[in-house]
Amino acid sequence: DGRLATLQRSASRVLQRTALSKPPRLRPEKFVTCWLQALAAAASGAQVHGVLVARDATVTWTPMDAELARRVLADVMALWNHQLQADAPWPLPLATALAQAQGFDPAKIYDGGGSDAGAPGEATEPEWERFYADFEALSADGRFEQGAAVLHAPLADWVATQLQITRHELTSGEGGQAGQSAAAAKGGA
Numbered sequence: 001d002g003r004l005a006t007l008q009r010s011a012s013r014v015l016q017r018t019a020l021s022k023p024p025r026l027r028p029e030k031f032v033t034c035w036l037q038a039l040a041a042a043a044s045g046a047q048v049h050g051v052l053v054a055r056d057a058t059v060t061w062t063p064m065d066a067e068l069a070r071r072v073l074a075d076v077m078a079l080w081n082h083q084l085q086a087d088a089p090w091p092l093p094l095a096t097a098l099a100q101a102q103g104f105d106p107a108k109i110y111d112g113g114g115s116d117a118g119a120p121g122e123a124t125e126p127e128w129e130r131f132y133a134d135f136e137a138l139s140a141d142g143r144f145e146q147g148a149a150v151l152h153a154p155l156a157d158w159v160a161t162q163l164q165i166t167r168h169e170l171t172s173g174e175g176g177q178a179g180q181s182a183a184a185a186k187g188g189a
Contacts, residue, residue: 005049006037014054015167024057024167028102028159029094034061035155039076042069058166064158072154079150088131091144092151093122096135100145101152107135 016025034052041048042064050061083090093110100106111134112121122128123135132138139145 003049004047005051006034006041008034008050008052010052010054012054013056014052014059015056015165024165026059026159026163026165028098028156030054031059031159031163032094032155035158036076038064038158039069039073042066043073056168058168060164060166061158061162064162075150075154079147089127090147091132091138091141092147093125093128093138094152096122096138097144097148097152098156100148101156106139106144106148110135110138 010030012030014027014030016027018025031052034050038048038050038061043066045066047063049063050059052059079090096106096110099109108121110121110123110128110132112123123133123138128138
């Protein structure tokens with residue numbers, strides 16, 4: 001329709017598994033790149049819409065507010081710049097920091113036991129295990145809470161409030177329902 005848009009595709013699922021009677025919930029970790037691109041576009045003054053076609057849904061969004069995008073992008077860049085000077089990675093493993101930003105128990109995600117499937121926590125991943133053996137070590141100096149508030153909370157909020165979902169018809173055995181469209185529930189993404 002003549003609007004400027006970024007079009008992306010993903011072979012993975014972007015929706016969390018929920019009962020069909022519940023509104024669809026997005027997996028915020030799948031939208032980091034989209035969010036950063038939307039921030040950069042809005043901060044530069046471009047009115048860019050977005051469309052992501054994934055395995056289980058098509059997700060769309062409208063341009064961000066330019067002033068808000070500039071503030072958030074400045075915070076992201078300051079954190080990134082600080083990381084360049086650090087002797088260890090900032091304690092911001094993605095799933096753990098998103099759990100913190102969404103009000104879930106980040107210790108369960110980091111140490112393990114936070115998923116229904118019993119998956120090991122992010123602490124078992126070599127890049128985190130080397131520096132932060134457990135959640136206590138990860139959160140000891142307060143940088144985890146600070147960084148999650150600066151970096152992951154705006155991402156989680158954007159996913160929960162600004163993205164519109166249209167579920168795809170899935171093949172037999174994959175679950176899902178065609179034609180359902182809804183905005184992500186606040187705080188539920």
